[in-house]
Amino acid sequence: MPSNAALRVQKHRLALRDAGLRPIQIWVPDTQAPGFFEECRRQSALVAAADRADNELMSFLDDSLADLDEA
Template identity: 65%
Template sequence: MPTPVSERVQKRRDTLRAAGLRPVQIWVPDTRRPGFAAECRRQAALVAQADQLDTGLSDFMDAALADLDEWK
């Protein structure tokens, strides 16, 4: 007779815990919710506007990228 799902799940959880891991619950935005896409567009527009107003941002990002290139 096959092992019940709850026992298999518990066995897997026990194995992961024995490996030093622990379960974490993460809540994320519901992308199916009405208005989600509109809110994404609104926030993206705010970020784009802030980027245009920050004249030093591009220089900072270029310097950070160059710094990463040196890590190779």
Template identity: 55%
Template sequence: MAPEAAPEASRSELSAQEARRAANRRKVREHRQRLRAQGMRPIQIWVPDVHAPEFVAEARRQSLLVAQSPEEAEIQAFIDSVYEWPDDEYGQ
């Protein structure tokens, strides 16, 4: 007995998918054109992946070093004295 073939999308389904993709590309292109007309330009930045186990481990290591530092209380007092919490609906 021959194995069953995997179901394939019909031509109309593929055409509908292609039409949606084309519409999405058009919307993105138009959105970018509007932003450029406002004097904006696109940029790409790379940032650390805060979900990566290595990042989490290093952040924890550094936090523990600061917390165990003899100067921790003095450092925290300085930070508290210069940091101003913004007034918002969650402020105290």
């Protein structure tokens, strides 16, 4: 006989399926892997440098913010 916890999990999963959802499995980066944070910093620095160099992007963002302020 399943435990109370197993029954709760089963009930929860059935409710999700009844709501039109389905379970999926995805692979995500291992945040504990050696070098993970260094790689995050490296990629973040590249993105930040590209953003700073893109004057059109900054203009677009400023215009978008102004549009939000007017709304």
